[in-house]
Amino acid sequence: MSIDTPDLSFEFFPPKTEQGKIKLAKTRQELGKFNPEFFSVTYGAGGSTRATTADQVAAIQADGFEVAPHISFGGNSETEVLDLLNSYKASGVKHLVALRGDLPSGMGGAGQLVHANQLVAFIRQHTGDHFDINVAAYPEIHPEAESYSKDVYWLGEKFKAGANRAITQYFYNADAYFQFVDECAKAGIGEPIIPGIMPLTNYANLMRFSDSCGADIPRWLRWQLKERSDNMDDLISYGIDIVSELSQKLLDGGAPGLHIYTMNQWQVTGTLCRNLGFSDNH
Numbered sequence: 001m002s003i004d005t006p007d008l009s010f011e012f013f014p015p016k017t018e019q020g021k022i023k024l025a026k027t028r029q030e031l032g033k034f035n036p037e038f039f040s041v042t043y044g045a046g047g048s049t050r051a052t053t054a055d056q057v058a059a060i061q062a063d064g065f066e067v068a069p070h071i072s073f074g075g076n077s078e079t080e081v082l083d084l085l086n087s088y089k090a091s092g093v094k095h096l097v098a099l100r101g102d103l104p105s106g107m108g109g110a111g112q113l114v115h116a117n118q119l120v121a122f123i124r125q126h127t128g129d130h131f132d133i134n135v136a137a138y139p140e141i142h143p144e145a146e147s148y149s150k151d152v153y154w155l156g157e158k159f160k161a162g163a164n165r166a167i168t169q170y171f172y173n174a175d176a177y178f179q180f181v182d183e184c185a186k187a188g189i190g191e192p193i194i195p196g197i198m199p200l201t202n203y204a205n206l207m208r209f210s211d212s213c214g215a216d217i218p219r220w221l222r223w224q225l226k227e228r229s230d231n232m233d234d235l236i237s238y239g240i241d242i243v244s245e246l247s248q249k250l251l252d253g254g255a256p257g258l259h260i261y262t263m264n265q266w267q268v269t270g271t272l273c274r275n276l277g278f279s280d281n282h
Helices: 018-034 050-062 078-090 116-127 148-160 174-186 203-213 219-228 232-252 267-275
Strands: 007-012 038-041 067-071 095-098 132-137 165-170 193-197 257-261
Touching: 007 018, 018 050, 018 267, 038 050, 038 095, 050 067, 067 078, 078 116, 095 116, 116 132, 116 148, 132 148, 148 165, 148 174, 165 257, 174 193, 174 232, 193 232, 203 219, 219 232, 232 257, 232 267, 257 267
Parallel strands: 007 038, 007 257, 038 067, 067 095, 095 132, 132 165, 165 193, 193 257
Antiparallel strands: none
8 A cells, every 4th residue: 555545454253154154255345345455364262263264365365355364373283383374375375463372272281372473483484574474462451461561572572573563452542552652662663553443333242352352441431332232223323433533543643554353244344444534446
């Protein structure tokens, strides 16, 4: 994209049913009109969605779009991860989202968590500069972090290992993002940090996700969403306004782009993008 146009990317998860695949194909077609940098595809704990992730990667490529599969060690061996990297490289994948990942349930202490900076170093060691590598960042700080400064330090280590840019966990407080970017700059991190944006479409799901991943829902917003939780149209309309305002504030404040967690839906994300002035006339 041009220097004046913010980056835009969208995240999907691998559908489990045939109906889900059909719906996601429509979502790809609709959101593809916004000319995203890439569509990213998540990867379950320990590679539990490995086959369905690979299917979606192929489907996105077949539609002519750039794709960024998530990749992590989880419970996989170096050989398995290397096979996956080589297969992505051979198929023309140029982007990755490299994450620490979780061990599959039931493994307990049997597996060894490989941190994201180690994964980035592994990818660079075996594939050179072939991939543009995205990593995760946490403006409200990772729930397992020792401290704020340690979390910033570990993000810096991912960049030192060869990451190109970071995508943040979703948040609803723009100041948390700007403060985080400032702290990163003070620590010598100059690479792009793209805000992750989660549309507000389902009260119960959002509360559950947020409580488990450490994303903060401001108290005022919790109450506003709860009040609208029985009226889906009202909730979605209100959510679009709030998230459009947040996203515009981020872009106006210098955020280099947006990465939208679509939950495999296109309608709300499409409205959000149009509200922000992204053209879907391609």
